[in-house]
Amino acid sequence: MEWLNAVVQGTLLGGLYALFAAGLSLIFGIMRLVNIAHGDLIVLGAYLGLVVTTSTGLHPLLALAFVVPAMALIGYALQRGLLNQTLGDDLLPPLLVTFGLSVILQNGLLEVFTADPQKISAGALETASISAGGLSLGILPVLTFAIAIAVIWGLQWTFYHTALGRAFRAVSDNQDIAQLMGLNRRHIFGLAMALALGVTAIAGVLLGIRTSFDPSIGSGRLIFGFEAVIIGGLGNLWGTLVGGVILGVAQTIGAKFDPGWQILAGHVAFLVILAIRPNGLFPRVSA
Amino acid sequence: MTTQTHTITRSSNAARVAAVIGALVLIVLIAAPWWAGRADMRLMGELFLYLALASLWNLLAGYAGLVSVGQQAFVGFGGYMLFALTIFGGLHPLAAIALAGMLGALISVPVAVLIFRLRGAYFAIGTWVIAEVFRLGFAQISALGGGSGSSLPVAIVKSLADKRAMRESLSYWLALGAAILVITAVYLFLRSRKGLALTAIRDNELAASSLGIDIWRTKFIVYVVTSALTAMIGALIFLQKLRISPDAAFNVNDWTAFVIFIVVIGGIGTIEGPIIGALVFFALRETLADLGTIYLMVLGLVAIVMMLKAPKGIWGLIRSRFDLQIFPLGYRVIASEGPTSPETEKEA
Numbered sequence: 001m002e003w004l005n006a007v008v009q010g011t012l013l014g015g016l017y018a019l020f021a022a023g024l025s026l027i028f029g030i031m032r033l034v035n036i037a038h039g040d041l042i043v044l045g046a047y048l049g050l051v052v053t054t055s056t057g058l059h060p061l062l063a064l065a066f067v068v069p070a071m072a073l074i075g076y077a078l079q080r081g082l083l084n085q086t087l088g089d090d091l092l093p094p095l096l097v098t099f100g101l102s103v104i105l106q107n108g109l110l111e112v113f114t115a116d117p118q119k120i121s122a123g124a125l126e127t128a129s130i131s132a133g134g135l136s137l138g139i140l141p142v143l144t145f146a147i148a149i150a151v152i153w154g155l156q157w158t159f160y161h162t163a164l165g166r167a168f169r170a171v172s173d174n175q176d177i178a179q180l181m182g183l184n185r186r187h188i189f190g191l192a193m194a195l196a197l198g199v200t201a202i203a204g205v206l207l208g209i210r211t212s213f214d215p216s217i218g219s220g221r222l223i224f225g226f227e228a229v230i231i232g233g234l235g236n237l238w239g240t241l242v243g244g245v246i247l248g249v250a251q252t253i254g255a256k257f258d259p260g261w262q263i264l265a266g267h268v269a270f271l272v273i274l275a276i277r278p279n280g281l282f283p284r285v286s287a
Numbered sequence: 288m289t290t291q292t293h294t295i296t297r298s299s300n301a302a303r304v305a306a307v308i309g310a311l312v313l314i315v316l317i318a319a320p321w322w323a324g325r326a327d328m329r330l331m332g333e334l335f336l337y338l339a340l341a342s343l344w345n346l347l348a349g350y351a352g353l354v355s356v357g358q359q360a361f362v363g364f365g366g367y368m369l370f371a372l373t374i375f376g377g378l379h380p381l382a383a384i385a386l387a388g389m390l391g392a393l394i395s396v397p398v399a400v401l402i403f404r405l406r407g408a409y410f411a412i413g414t415w416v417i418a419e420v421f422r423l424g425f426a427q428i429s430a431l432g433g434g435s436g437s438s439l440p441v442a443i444v445k446s447l448a449d450k451r452a453m454r455e456s457l458s459y460w461l462a463l464g465a466a467i468l469v470i471t472a473v474y475l476f477l478r479s480r481k482g483l484a485l486t487a488i489r490d491n492e493l494a495a496s497s498l499g500i501d502i503w504r505t506k507f508i509v510y511v512v513t514s515a516l517t518a519m520i521g522a523l524i525f526l527q528k529l530r531i532s533p534d535a536a537f538n539v540n541d542w543t544a545f546v547i548f549i550v551v552i553g554g555i556g557t558i559e560g561p562i563i564g565a566l567v568f569f570a571l572r573e574t575l576a577d578l579g580t581i582y583l584m585v586l587g588l589v590a591i592v593m594m595l596k597a598p599k600g601i602w603g604l605i606r607s608r609f610d611l612q613i614f615p616l617g618y619r620v621i622a623s624e625g626p627t628s629p630e631t632e633k634e635a
Contacts, residue, residue: 034408036356085595091407095354096551096594103544103587107580219539223419226412230405264423267416271401274413278404 005135006252012137014248015145016210018241019203020225021232022151023196029235029284030172030192031087036098039222040105041197045071045204046213047113049120060122060209068201075197079190087189102218109215120208144206148244151199152237158195159237168192220263227270233280242281246273297478297615305613316463320456332459332527334569335466339520340542341549341561342469343513348547349556350477350485351509352492354407356543357414360398360421361391361514363536365521367425370531373443375430380447384522391518392511399510403503415539422537436532444529458527465523469516474558474614476512485509486616489556540583548590554600558614563601 020042027033035041048070052063082101086093128139159165170178171185179185207213207221224247231246232239247266254265273281319328340358348354368387372378378386402413426434448454476482484505487495496502521542525531535541545568553564571589575582597604605611 034412036408036412082591082595092348092354092555093594093598095408095411096547097591099356099544099547100587100591100594103540104584104591107583107587111580111584219415223412223416226409227416230409230413234409260423260427264420264427267420267423270416271420274404275401 001134002256003253006256007249008135008137009141010249010252011245012141012145012248013252014228014241014245015141015148016203016206016244017224017228017247018148018244019144019151019199019206020221021228021240021244022148022155022237023200023203024222024225025229025232025235025237025240026155026196026199027192028229030168031189033083033087033094034098035083036095036222037102037105037218038098038200038225039218039220040102040109040215041071041200041218042204042207042221042225043109043213043215043218044074044105045197045201046120046208047109047118047204048201049205049208050118053120059125060120060205061125064202064205067205068198071197071201071204072194075193075195075200076190078197079193080186083193084186084189106215106218113215115214115216117212117214118208119212120205122209126209140206140210144210147202147206148241151202152241155195155199155237164191224266227266230280231270231273233283235284236280236282239280239282239284294621295618296621297618299612299615301611302613302615309613313467317460319459319463320452325455328455328459329527330569330573332462334565335462336520336524336527337546337549337568338561338565339462339466339469340517340546341553341565342466342473342558343517343520344543344546345550345555345558345561346473346476346509347513349550349560350482350489351506352489353506353510354411355414356411356539356547357416357418358517358546359537359539359542360414360418361395361517362521362524362542363418363425363533363538364394364421365391365518365523366525366531366536367431368518369522369525370431370437370439374437374440380443380526384519384526387522388515388519391521392515395511395514398514399507403507403510418537418539422533425536426533432532434533436530436535439526439529439531447526461523462527465520469520470558470562472512472516474616477558477616481505481508482616545586548586550600551590552593552600554602554606556599557602557606558616559612560600560602567601 020039023041024035024038027035027038045067048067049060049063052058052066053060056063058066078101082097083094086097122140125140125143129136130139130142131137157165159168167178167183167188170181170183171188175185178188228240228243228247230243232241232243246269250269251262251266254268255262257265316331319331323331340362344355344358347358365384365387368390369380369383372383372386373380376383398417402410402417405413425431431437444454448457477486484495484500487498487500488502488505492502521536525536528535549564549568550561551564552567553562554560571586572582575585578585593600599607
């Protein structure tokens with residue numbers, strides 16, 4: 001029963017990791033950009049959630065109505081103002097620019113919010129739980145998992161059933177021809193980053209309700225998100241969810257043996273999958 | 288029309304002048320214990336170690352296209368090996384540093400086999416995961432102090448030299464020696480046949496492989512050699528610090544972010560770049576360090592602006608203006624009786 005519990009809790013944790021990863025996967029799929037600052041942007045989302053909830057007294061889930069558009073706006077501005085200039089055949093500029101961005105964000109947050117751990121207060125939601133088949137499930141993790149499924153379904157739907165999704169797929173397939181067909185790829189990339197950071201905002205707020213956070217935890221979240229993307233297979237959003245779940249389960253099972261092994265077990269699971277299936281479980285595009 | 292006689296040379300007047308000046312500077316630097324204060328020597332020692340790390344990262348990222356953000360894995364590994372080999376193995380610190388390098392090469396082989404499956408930016412984050420695995424792994428070893436780390440016993444420190452002044456001089460010379468060793472090794476490697484293959488890969492991977500260059504093998508060798516040298520530098524760093532902990536040993540900011548800034552600011556893909564970058568970085572640090580987090584934000588901003596506006600760094604700007612090469616890698620054709628354009632340079 002204890003083991004079943006670990007697996008179930010790990011699966012639910014995987015929902016949060018999938019949300020970390022969805023933005024990363026989206027951006028990579030559309031413009032082959034790997035955003036090293038992604039983890040710090042998740043933390044930025046958490047801090048924005050904190051600011052909105054403490055200043056307005058809103059419930060954090062309602063605060064998303066402000067945080068998501070704000071992050072989307074930041075994403076669009078960031079892409080058009082900075083990241084579009086780095087795109088090209090050379091992989092070094094985007095990598096180093098987002099790396100610099102990560103350092104700026106992390107220290108900027110440190111300057112404004114200090115290194116004290118913070119937490120978004122969500123009242124009864126934090127501790128509420130339901131019993132199912134002898135297991136006790138937290139409402140928040142279940143909700144997080146449901147949101148992860150909804151978000152990924154929503155992204156899939158956007159991708160394959162809307163004009164915007166068609167534009168995303170077009171620039172992903174061939175930027176130059178898409179441009180010839182009248183799509184402004186700079187604008188499309190901006191929208192893609194806006195969408196990705198909107199998802200990141202949800203991930204950040206849910207992270208902030210679940211655990212305490214401080215400006216330094218971004219890189220850890222980036223790595224979890226990255227591992228979920230690679231395990232699931234590049235460019236496959238449902239695969240990313242599976243990757244998140246595998247990572248979450250590996251961590252909770254590792255923690256069952258020894259609390260010190262929790263994170264390590266996740267990394268080891270990732271490396272094992274990398275060794276036996278270098279392209280992930282369900283690859284769609286090659287890196 | 289006269290028959291043109293021409294010679295092919297790698298050297299140039301600038302390089303010869305620079306070599307003479309470099310030799311003089313080196314003599315002055317070697318003599319530092321006789322003219323510099325204790326704090327200055329410490330600072331210069333640190334600069335040399337950063338210069339060595341930057342040159343190695345530059346070889347990896349600038350020449351082999353292996354953009355790693357996980358070199359702290361080998362810095363920390365080397366540091367921990369120094370502690371383990373001296374405390375439990377009873378080795379002399381200098382022997383431990385050499386052995387740490389060999390062990391670094393050994394451990395980098397399975398690491399390379401695994402992460403070479405990832406391409407580009409995913410390779411970068413993959414190296415970071417490896418560094419995290421190392422950090423969490425060493426935090427589990429209670430004999431080395433677990434998560435809180437351990438200090439180097441006094442007896443081991445004393446085995447280096449009895450007198451404190453002698454120890455400080457020795458540690459300074461080791462740092463200087465390490466920097467010179469690394470720069471010389473990188474220079475000679477790039478001038479060799481393997482180095483030529485590496486440059487070809489950097490310029491065009493497809494063309495290089497069609498010329499019969501084994502890309503995977505070449506990159507693999509560079510990765511292993513770089514890892515070994517990085518581990519040795521790591522051992523030296525923690526021989527100076529005398530204390531190690533997982534968070535300090537595998538710190539991404541200290542051992543990778545700063546190193547990347549040095550290379551990018553100085554000029555990636557050149558041997559001169561890291562030297563200039565290290566000087567600029569330390570000048571910035573010494574003037575702005577009191578600002579704390581603002582200083583790091585400035586550093587991030589400088590790196591971004593540099594990457595967007597001058598991707599070849601400070602040395603790239605200088606070179607495009609004056610056609611200088613202090614460490615000549617390319618070949619020059621010099622025509623002795625050519626009527627116009629006496630010098631044409633061909634990049635190797």
